[in-house]
Structure formats: structure tokens, C-alpha cells
Amino acid sequence: MKFTNLTRHTEIGANSYYLEIARHRLLLDCGMHPKYTGEDALPNFKAIGDREVEAILMSHAHQDHIGILPLAMRRFPAARIFMTEATAEVGSVLLHNSVNVMTRQREEIGEMSYPLFTHREIDRASERWRWCPTRQPISIAGERAAGLEKETLTFEFFDAGHVLGSTGVMLRGEGKTVFYSGDVNFDDQTIMQAAVFPEDKIDVLIMECTRGDHAKPDGWTRPGEEQRLAEALAAAFERDACVLIPVFALGKTQEVLAMLHKFRRQRLLPEFPIYIGGLSSKFTDIYDRRSHATRRQLPRLKLMKDVAPFILNDETVRDTALRGGRVHVLSSGMMIPRTLSNVFARRIIENPKHSIFFVGYANPESPAGLLREVGQGGEVALDPDKPPQRIRCNIEQFQFSAHATRESLVDYAKRISPKKIVLVHGDSPAVEWMRASLSNELPGSEVIVPTPGVELEL
């Protein structure tokens, strides 16, 4: 079995992994780096030379996992593409949005290779995506494969509890089993239910490490954290503040909307207006349409109707009134320059009355990461093209991660005690913590941090 990490660094970037198993060649995910542009934003396909791949298995529709799928399909024209139906629906919206973003970037930053693909190409490509249910073994040729596992390579999707449609992928072939976690959460969120992952022994576990450098705080519970957020909002309203919550358009937006809905219903807070962006509203529509067809909490909650957020776009975000008591749940979560959250943050950051609440992961070098790091009183340039600003607004951090705690990742690995554990999808300190603790807790397992671009024999 051969494995190559196609990310360019040990990081959460353009996630893509090449796997050769039972004489078949596959890709797991093909993402785009959320922070870089041009060549640096792509997986390093050069590392596999001119090898063809037979199938591309998608774990979920976040940009860092699906962002360059049309490009990968051009490079590997014979590949079959497998994902859940929800991932296909969300992924198509995300990729169309990405064409618009890249078209703008072509002008703004002079990246002449952009857009990397077109709207028409996405439409044609998505016709070739095959939708697969979870918990159904399927042969790599795309057929139902109950009982065929011994003769052929099969895969099976397991609910990963991360965002709508997200999965982990089990591969079985030539008597070997490989399980790729994708992005996973072992705890319930407000909408998503905890992952249901295989519990049988497996040979190789390829596991994400997003939160590897964060210990779960003592006494942390999700209900307790929700209470803390409700109190922080109440305090902000008291100050007549308007609040920004930077979020990923997919997943975190819907989780936060559901939480805000609960606060209103429980009368923890008075009625207050909520604002989201256009892309977020499209994803929220999909959550609503699929509310009864997916494994989730609050299946009757229709976010667009019941929470009724107002919608901001690139223009209106620049002049919407900064009135007290308004909550702005805007993407991008990392506050990448020119996104709604970045533009809005620059409007409120110098005013001590207003608040920015962080609720999830941010790349430490991203504007959101810098802002959290520097904190109140410091200076930060949220947009490198604009002068730095003094941080005077109130900043608070909450933990509503869509990713598993490092403790639960280690527990899972201990339960299935794989022969080999390959650590991916983490910044260096996170991966290093996971390597050290897994080596310690599972002395019988080989723990591997795959050097990007280097083929491993597993």
C-alpha cells in the first residue's frame, strides 16, 4: 500500500492524499488552500508524476477539501468521483462561488491563472459525481458491493458529524482496511449529531489533527459555552454594541444561527436582528431543505424562516448601520481580506463599544488568527493593502469547534488500535502533540507524520 501527502506543508491547506491500495490508485479529497492563491493554493499533484487515478473520494464540501475538484477531474479524466448527495449539493454551490471569487481576484491581485475553472465546467463536472449513501459498501467501480469485499476494493462512507454531508471513508481491499477520518466531530453540535465511525479493528487510520494543540479546557461543556455566549451577547447589547461573529459559510453559520434561535426561544435575549452573507444563505437553504433527510438535531427548525436573518452583500456590508443590538454572523471564518467579515471588522475594530466573538478554528497566520493573537490594545492590519488599525473593540473567544477534541481523537485511535496511524490536517504543533501522545498511548501502533510530497509504503 502506498500513500503520498499532496499538501505542500504540514498544515491544514489544500488537502489531498494519494493512496495505492489493492492495485487501485485513488485520491482522498482535492482541496484548495483557503489562504494562498495561484500554484501555492493547489495540492502538489507533481508528487505523483503522470500516474492516473481511478477514483476520487470526497469527505465533505469545505473549500480545503473540495476546492479544486473540477481541476482534478481535468487532470484525471478517467476518475470516478464519489461523495454523499448533500456534499454534491453543497459542493456545487461552493465551487460556483469560488469561480466568482477567483474572477475578482484575477483583477484585484493580477492572478492570471484565475479562474481555474468556469461555471460551465462545474456544471458538466457535477453531472459525473456519483452520490453514495452512508453505511453502504460500494465497489471502486461504483457498484453496491455487499459480500464482494474479498475480491475487490470497496469503500464505505461513515457520518463524520462535522458539517452537512461530511463523512469518513473506509477502504477495504486485499484483506486490508484503511480508514480516512476526513474532518470529524465526536461530540454533538447544535445541529450536527456526533460522528458514527467504525469501531472494528483497522490496519491504517489516516486521521485529522486540527485541534491537536488545544487541550479541552477543564469543565468545558457545550451547554455551558452556549450560556457564556448568551451572557456575552446580553452584555454587548447592554453596551449598545453591534456584534460580529466571523464564521465559515458552511457549517458554523448554521450552527450559530441555531444557537441564536435557541437563545431567543429561551428568552435569554430579547428579539434582535441577525445578518448573514449571500453564500451563507445558500448553504442555510440546503440545510433547511435537507433537514428531514439528514441525521441531525432540531429537524423541524427551518433556519431561513424561523431565524429570518437579513442578508448582506459585498456592497451593503460597507454601509449597513452599526446599530446596537445587531448580530452579524459573517464569513469568512478566517477573515480573509475582502470577505464580508474582514470588511465589517475593519469598520468596528477601533470602537470600544463593539464586539467581535470568535467561535471556531482560524489559521494562526490568517487575519482572524492575528487579531486573536494580538488582542485588545494591539495593532493589526486585517487587510495588507490598508493601514494597520488599533484594536479597541471587545474581543472574546468561545469554543464551538466543528472538529473533534484531541482527547476524543486519541480515545478513538485507542479503541480501534490501528497498526499504523497517519496524521494529517493539522498545523505543526497540533500534529506534533498528536504524534507524541499517540506514540505514548499506543506503543503497538506506528505513528507517522507524512512528509509532504514523499511516497510512503504503508
Ligand SMILES: [Zn+2]
Ligand atoms: Zn471541514
Ligand SMILES: [Zn+2]
Ligand atoms: Zn478541513
